[in-house]
Each structure stands twice: as structure tokens, then as C-alpha cells.
Amino acid sequence: MITLLDYGAGNVRSVVNAIESLGEQVRTVTDGEDILSADKLVFPGVGAFGNMMKILNEKNYAEPLRAYLNADRPFLGICLGLQALFEESEEAPGVRGLGFIPGSVRRFDIDLSVPHIGWNGLSVRQPSRIFNGLRGDEKFYFVHSYYVAPADDSAVLTTTDYGCTFASSIQKGNVIATQFHPEKSGRAGLQVLKNFLESGGDAVRPPHSPEKTVLAKRIIACLDVRSDDRGDLVVTKGDQYDVRESGDVRNLGKPVDLARRYYEEGADEVTFLNITGFRDFPLEDMPMISVLRQTSRNVFVPLTIGGGIRDYTDKDGRKYSALDVAAEYFRSGADKVSIGSDAVLIVEEYLKTGQMTGRSAIEEIARVYGNQAVVISVDPRRVYVSTPEDVKHNVIETATPGPGGEKYCWYQCTIRGGREGRDLDAVTLARVCEKLGAGEILLNCIDKDGTNSGFDLELINAVRGAVTIPVIASSGAGCAEHFHEVFSRTDAESALAAGIFHRQEVPIRDVKNYLKDRVEIRV
Structure with missing residues (x-):
């Protein structure tokens, strides 16, 4: 049973459908105890950082979520679910994030279109079991105007290039989070989800991982x-x-x-x-x-x-x-x-x-x-x-x-x-x-x-x-x-x-x- 933290914003149906297509069942969080009792927790976030943290606090989800993360239990954050792990965001000055990863969330300040929308690659910085079965040169779907900037690189799993080089996924123990959307990334994205959902597996570094990535048309x-x-x-x-x-x-x-x-x-x-x-x-x-x-x-x-x-x-x-x-x-x-x-x-x-x-x-x-x-x-x-x-x-x-x-x-x-x-x-x-x-x-x-x-x-x-x-x-x-x-x-x-x-x-x-x-x- 996979536990989904749905705080009421955006399209979580596709995440549920993707998980169920891999043969798993999904239950949705209704209170803080559901978070603490989860075997594997998936947190897809869409929308604005400030609104997300407001809802998490109002529903009394924030503290159980911090406790779950600090216990190093299986967690997958997606998009805003990655950004929530950090201390603060330029999108919502003065609003405190979960603070699990030291660092902040910044807005793209580049000479390219913002949001960063479309299919881009991953430069793998450390091995992980979520790369099992991937070629390394595959592209994943991104849609965001803000990116995470960790205080140090120890948790950076992959980077992606779009006017600058940013951390596109992180891993700290059993906590994994991606800026891209696996549930919207076709076969490669489903493989990432499958690797997270399955227990065990060796950490691997996929072949053909590029040093620099390019956004696809x-x-x-x-x-x-x-x-x-x-x-x-x-x-x-x-x-x-x-x-x-x-x-x-x-x-x-x-x-x-x-x-x-x-x-x-x-x-x-x-x-x-x-x-x-x-x-x-x-x-x-x-x-x-x-x-x-x-x-x-x-x-x-x-x-x-x-x-x-x-x-x-x-x-x-x-x-x-x-x-x-x-x-x-x-x-x-x-x-x-x-x-x-x-x-x-x-x-x-x-x-x-x-x-x-x-x-x-x-x-x-x-x-x-x-x-x-x-x-x-x-x-x-x-x-x-x-x-x-x-x-x-x-x-x-x-x-x-x-x-x-x-x-x-x-x-x-x-x-x-x-x-x-x-x-x-x-x-x-x-x-x-x-x-x-x-x-x-x-x-x-x-x-x-x-x-x-x-x-x-x-x-x-x-x-x-x-x-x-x-x-x-x-x-x-x-x-x-x-x-x-x-x-x-x-x-x-x-x-x-x-x-x-x-x-x-x-x-x-x-x-x-x-x-x-x-x-x-x-x-």
C-alpha cells in the first residue's frame, strides 16, 4: 500500500494512475497519523509554495511530515514536493518550508522563457537505485519557474541545465525527490516510479548520462x-x-x-x-x-x-x-x-x-x-x-x-x-x-x-x-x-x-x- 499526500492542489490523479498501473494500491492521507504510519509516502506538489505550506500547516500535516522525513523512511517528493523539503522560497518570502534539506528555492533569472516547460535530461551526480533500467540519455518532463539550491551538494542526485545548472533531483538516505514529473515522463518516468516502489536494488549509475542537458522541442x-x-x-x-x-x-x-x-x-x-x-x-x-x-x-x-x-x-x-x-x-x-x-x-x-x-x-x-x-x-x-x-x-x-x-x-x-x-x-x-x-x-x-x-x-x-x-x-x-x-x-x-x-x-x-x-x- 502506497500512501499519497494530497493537499488539494493540482493533478494527483495521474500520479495515482501511474502507481496503480505498476500494480500498487494507493491510499490518501486524511490526517497526520496516516503520514506517520505510511510504509512508502509519495508527495506530489503543484502550484505555489506559500499556498502549499499554508495548507500543510492548516491540516496539521507539516510536523508529522517532518518526523517522517527525519526518521529516514521511504519518501518520494515530486515538483513542489521537492521544494517543500527546503528552508524557504523566493516565491513566498517569510514562509518557512519543512527545512529537511538546508538551502532555498530560487526563481530562474535567465535569458530564456520562464517557466521551464518541457522535456529535459538528467546529469547523474551519484548512483541510485531509481536509475535501474534507464539509459541515462532519456528526457523527463519539467514544468516550473523555481528551482532548489541546496546549501551543499551532498544530497544532489542529478542536475539539469536551463540557462543555469540546477539540482533536478535529490536523495538523502531513503528520501528522494524530483523536480521533474515521473508520472508525466512516459516510459522512463514510470521506470523511476517502479524503482522507488520496489524495495531493495543496487545503486547504479546509468550509461550515457550527459554532462550538460538540453531542453527538447x-x-x-x-x-x-x-x-x-x-x-x-x-x-x-x-x-x-x-x-x-x-x-x-x-x-x-x-x-x-x-x-x-x-x-x-x-x-x-x-x-x-x-x-x-x-x-x-x-x-x-x-x-x-x-x-x-x-x-x-x-x-x-x-x-x-x-x-x-x-x-x-x-x-x-x-x-x-x-x-x-x-x-x-x-x-x-x-x-x-x-x-x-x-x-x-x-x-x-x-x-x-x-x-x-x-x-x-x-x-x-x-x-x-x-x-x-x-x-x-x-x-x-x-x-x-x-x-x-x-x-x-x-x-x-x-x-x-x-x-x-x-x-x-x-x-x-x-x-x-x-x-x-x-x-x-x-x-x-x-x-x-x-x-x-x-x-x-x-x-x-x-x-x-x-x-x-x-x-x-x-x-x-x-x-x-x-x-x-x-x-x-x-x-x-x-x-x-x-x-x-x-x-x-x-x-x-x-x-x-x-x-x-x-x-x-x-x-x-x-x-x-x-x-x-x-x-x-x-x-
Whole structure:
């Protein structure tokens, strides 16, 4: 029996599913005695350091947890569960950590995108039984803005490079903790969990461990999910956002089946965009919740869900916040939530006053779950102008002239599935969303959607140059060469595709094979 310390933040369902897939049973901590009586304790943490420590103290978990650690009993901390072991964090000045490891938690101060999101390697500094069965050159999934800085290196198990070299896992006796997420790191991550769960085993140093590691570019499979005319959830794909063909919704497969196929083919992440219009309230849209729960049982890479993450009042007058909606998705297996049309409306309200309210969906979700959990999905279209002075927006000079020979354009944000344009450009939207707490930008392009003509590199460069958070390129991929083009001609951290994967015109494995030796990827 494995004991899980779930303090109520983030996606612990995937951790439970991963442990159960290895043949173990999981019980969840309900009081301090459950911690003290555990045979093996797993502590996955997601969100903000201060909020985590506040909850641990309020639930009277902190002191039993310190006693368990000091007794040198089997412990695995994940992400924030690693950071909790330290004395303090720059994320929450004045808040005391567990203090089991001398040192502090620091924010990345680097010339790269923060958060550090994606698949990176491990440089092994000392042998450990958790490396049994690993090659050493494998990559693991990271998502964090802060890293641990031990006062001495005696407990450092591995290091990872991202603008600086940081401790990516530690081991002190039977206490092990990782900054990466084993439950989201595919086969290699499951092997790490298996090694921890099994008793005994010799400490080994895996072969081919690099001295320096490199963050991989991510290939993301996107599934647009909606109800067809019979009410069944299907994966569909639009051409410039029109998902109907001969009057019917295009049906390209079942969401759970396709997600598992993409995981097995090597997708680095899977994104679900729920494009069904909610008639009442998203938490009553149980089929989509069920899709997440079923997918997370067999898909051990990050899952993002978008659609309907906003404030609601149901037919009985009960009010639900966007945070309530996001929490349900996280508890059902999502690692990140994607906010689309409502991000446009939030930014428009911000621009009226220039003041952050702390109450927007972006701010609330980022405060509780961390900015790495909030993705902004932008749906812009080109608007051509004769001169930059014609509009108040961020204008670029384009190599693709407009219908009247215009040499300039701006990217107009849209809402309602691209049906309504707004007086707001994509560059401004991205900048403001970063300020409000978003951790990633999913950059679609209506003009390129379904064309198979390649990504809009000008749009990507314009937005990527305006923010310091990661950007996901989307819309227009038609061949493996387009992925190489976007990674070599822009600084986008990842690229997303849908239709070419659904129709198996360009399988994910073919994209990975083409990029190998050209771009750093996870193989």
C-alpha cells in the first residue's frame, strides 16, 4: 500500500494512475497519523509554495511530515514536493518550508522563457537505485519557474541545465525527490516510479548520462472535441474553423482512443480543446470530464484541457468561478487549462484601467495552481493595412502582401471560435496575459488553419519577441519539414498539429524521425 499526500492542489490523479498501473494500491492521507504510519509516502506538489505550506500547516500535516522525513523512511517528493523539503522560497518570502534539506528555492533569472516547460535530461551526480533500467540519455518532463539550491551538494542526485545548472533531483538516505514529473515522463518516468516502489536494488549509475542537458522541442497533438449531431463526443477538425463537411460535423475518431494512439506514437503532450458550446454549466458536461479521467489512466504525458473555463451561474442561481471549473479539470487528470475567448475579454477589461484586479480567471488560477498551469489560446487573423499609422495596433511588415498589395498587417484577436473579431491585437493580448499570470501562449492562426501550408512564422516571431513565457506554434502544419522550419526560423518552444495527425497524413513518429539530428527532441 502506497500512501499519497494530497493537499488539494493540482493533478494527483495521474500520479495515482501511474502507481496503480505498476500494480500498487494507493491510499490518501486524511490526517497526520496516516503520514506517520505510511510504509512508502509519495508527495506530489503543484502550484505555489506559500499556498502549499499554508495548507500543510492548516491540516496539521507539516510536523508529522517532518518526523517522517527525519526518521529516514521511504519518501518520494515530486515538483513542489521537492521544494517543500527546503528552508524557504523566493516565491513566498517569510514562509518557512519543512527545512529537511538546508538551502532555498530560487526563481530562474535567465535569458530564456520562464517557466521551464518541457522535456529535459538528467546529469547523474551519484548512483541510485531509481536509475535501474534507464539509459541515462532519456528526457523527463519539467514544468516550473523555481528551482532548489541546496546549501551543499551532498544530497544532489542529478542536475539539469536551463540557462543555469540546477539540482533536478535529490536523495538523502531513503528520501528522494524530483523536480521533474515521473508520472508525466512516459516510459522512463514510470521506470523511476517502479524503482522507488520496489524495495531493495543496487545503486547504479546509468550509461550515457550527459554532462550538460538540453531542453527538447515539443511536438503536441491537439484534439478538437465537440458533440456531433447525435450528441456523441468526437474529435473533429476545421478548415479555417469550419468543422462541418457536407452538413455534418467531421468525425475523425474518439477522443480517448486517439489520445492513447498519440501517446504511443511519441507525442510530447496532448491537448483537448472542447469546442462544444456550453448550454448551462461545464461541470455538468460529464462526457468531457470522463474523457480526461479515462485518458489519464493510460497516457503518461501532460494533458491540457480548454473550453468553458470561466465564471458561471447555473439554472438554479448557484455561482461557480473559473477557479472551480479549473479545479474540477485538474482533479480529473488535466495538468494545464487553456483559456481562449475569455482571455480576450479579460485583457479588454484590463486595458480600460491598466489595473490588475486579482479576480480574473487568469490571475485566480495562476495564484492557486501556478502560472505554468495557465495556457492562453489565441485565435488571430490577419488584417492588412497600407501603413503602420493606419491603426493603433502592433503592426508588422509582411513578406506576404495583402489582396490590395498592402505590405503591412496586424493580427486581430477573435472570440467565439473565430466568428467575432475584436479591437485587440495578438501581441498586446500575449503581453497582458503574461503580466496577469499566464505561463504559456498557444498561438493559432485562422488564416493558416487547415491549409497545410506551414506555420505563420511572422505571427510567431511577433508574439514570441513580445513575451518571456513559452510559445506553442499552431495552425498550418502539412509536413514534417514545416516543424523543422518553425523550430529553425522562430524561437517557439513547441509546435502543435491536429488534422495531419488525425488523418495519419503525417504520423507523429515520422515528424520525430525527420527532426532527429536536426533539432533537439525527445526520441
